[in-house]
Amino acid sequence: MAVASPSPQTAVLNPTAITIPKITIIGAGNVGASLARSLLSQNLGNVVLLDIVSGRPQGLALDMAEACPLEGCTHHILGTNDYQDTAGSQVIVITAGLPRKPGMSRDDLLKVNGRIILDVVAKALPHSPDAHFILVTNPLDVMTYLTWQTSGLLPSRVMGQAGVLDSARFRTFIAHELGVPPQDVSTMVLGGHGDLMVPLISHTTVSSIPLTELLSAAKIQELVERTRHGGAEIVNHLKTGGAYYAPAAATATMVAAILQNQSAILPVSAYLDGQYGLQDIYLGVPCHLDRNGAASIVELSLTANEQAALETSAQSVRQTLEKALPLFEA
Numbered sequence: 001m002a003v004a005s006p007s008p009q010t011a012v013l014n015p016t017a018i019t020i021p022k023i024t025i026i027g028a029g030n031v032g033a034s035l036a037r038s039l040l041s042q043n044l045g046n047v048v049l050l051d052i053v054s055g056r057p058q059g060l061a062l063d064m065a066e067a068c069p070l071e072g073c074t075h076h077i078l079g080t081n082d083y084q085d086t087a088g089s090q091v092i093v094i095t096a097g098l099p100r101k102p103g104m105s106r107d108d109l110l111k112v113n114g115r116i117i118l119d120v121v122a123k124a125l126p127h128s129p130d131a132h133f134i135l136v137t138n139p140l141d142v143m144t145y146l147t148w149q150t151s152g153l154l155p156s157r158v159m160g161q162a163g164v165l166d167s168a169r170f171r172t173f174i175a176h177e178l179g180v181p182p183q184d185v186s187t188m189v190l191g192g193h194g195d196l197m198v199p200l201i202s203h204t205t206v207s208s209i210p211l212t213e214l215l216s217a218a219k220i221q222e223l224v225e226r227t228r229h230g231g232a233e234i235v236n237h238l239k240t241g242g243a244y245y246a247p248a249a250a251t252a253t254m255v256a257a258i259l260q261n262q263s264a265i266l267p268v269s270a271y272l273d274g275q276y277g278l279q280d281i282y283l284g285v286p287c288h289l290d291r292n293g294a295a296s297i298v299e300l301s302l303t304a305n306e307q308a309a310l311e312t313s314a315q316s317v318r319q320t321l322e323k324a325l326p327l328f329e330a
């Protein structure tokens with residue numbers, strides 16, 4: 001049978017002509033695997049899932065690929081232990097590292113996770129020199145700073161995920177308290193990803209109504225404290241590690257904002273160079289997220305108490321950073 005040569009229209013629709021973004025996730029643990037599922041289900045791009053453990057990313061990727069015919073995902077996933085497979089990624093998410101156990105703080109992970117992050121960045125960067133890096137590994141703000149410092153990348157190309165998750169937790173607790181859909185709650189949680197994070201009450205509304213008109217000061221403070229300890233609450237339930245579904249959803253929100261050039265304003269751990277009166281630190285602040293990364297930080301007007309709380313949170317991150325820098329100097 002003769003094979004018809006492709007019509008001009010077929011040539012235009014040739015799928016190989018379409019550039020599909022490539023997203024690498026390093027660390028195929030609970031957060032990494034959940035993130036891969038989320039990215040695939042949103043058809044955000046082809047996903048590479050890499051781990052140091054042989055067989056784990058391959059097995060997970062095959063399992064996820066087999067769900068694709070049933071769930072409408074059209075892109076591919078590859079599981080690997082080889083950094084060459086990550087080449088040309090637009091976004092690299094780092095979820096490699098230990099999670100904490102009950103009784104530990106995130107800062108207790110500093111030494112072990114710092115070593116892992118430096119190793120991962122050194123191996124990933126040469127294959128994807130144009131990638132944006134999103135850190136998830138804890139202690140988050142310090143791991144993000146180390147990645148920026150060791151990579152030599154522009155600060156806008158290195159950022160950390162925490163504020164999207166912490167804000168989602170605060171929204172959830174407020175929604176449960178008021179019996180409204182969480183989508184109706186608008187808020188921002190700034191600062192470091194630790195017990196001193198700063199939920200901004202002055203910027204919290206429920207269907208445009210200020211939160212302070214809906215709940216007592218004591219109840220709001222209770223929800224703030226629950227948010228600050230939201231990670232530990234889940235660690236204490238699970239015993240062997242931390243949260244992963246909401247962290248994965250939060251990270252996918254950031255990946256989508258970058259790849260779709262959304263310019264969404266999201267709270268991310270970004271490099272501060274004088275904004276909010278803070279210098280040379282990665283800390284959670286609102287940023288426009290688009291194809292240039294976290295290039296444009298938004299300076300919200302804060303109450304005096306919120307500004308003081310942000311400075312206290314920054315001070316705590318800086319103390320951990322000062323412990324980290326001598327440990328990981330080249």
Ligand SMILES: NC(=O)C1=CN([C@@H]2O[C@H](COP(=O)(O)OP(=O)(O)OC[C@H]3O[C@@H](n4cnc5c(N)ncnc54)[C@H](O)[C@@H]3O)[C@@H](O)[C@H]2O)C=CC1
Pocket residue numbers: 026027028029030031032050051052053095096097098099100109113116119120135136137138139140161162165193241242243244247
């Ligand atoms: N920023 C945030 O909001 C959140 C941060 N986290 C943090 O994310 C990290 C990962 O958490 P989980 O996924 O629950 O842990 P997990 O233990 O389930 O997965 C970690 C994975 O990293 C891999 N890994 C370790 N060293 C590696 C290396 N050198 N190269 C490649 N892969 C390596 C492990 O084999 C494992 O599969 C933890 O540090 C945790 O504290 C977790 C939730 C939220």
Ligand SMILES: O=C([O-])CC(=O)C(=O)O
Pocket residue numbers: 099100106138165193230231232234235242243247
């Ligand atoms: O609490 C942890 O260890 C994991 C984490 O950062 C979170 O869930 O916020």
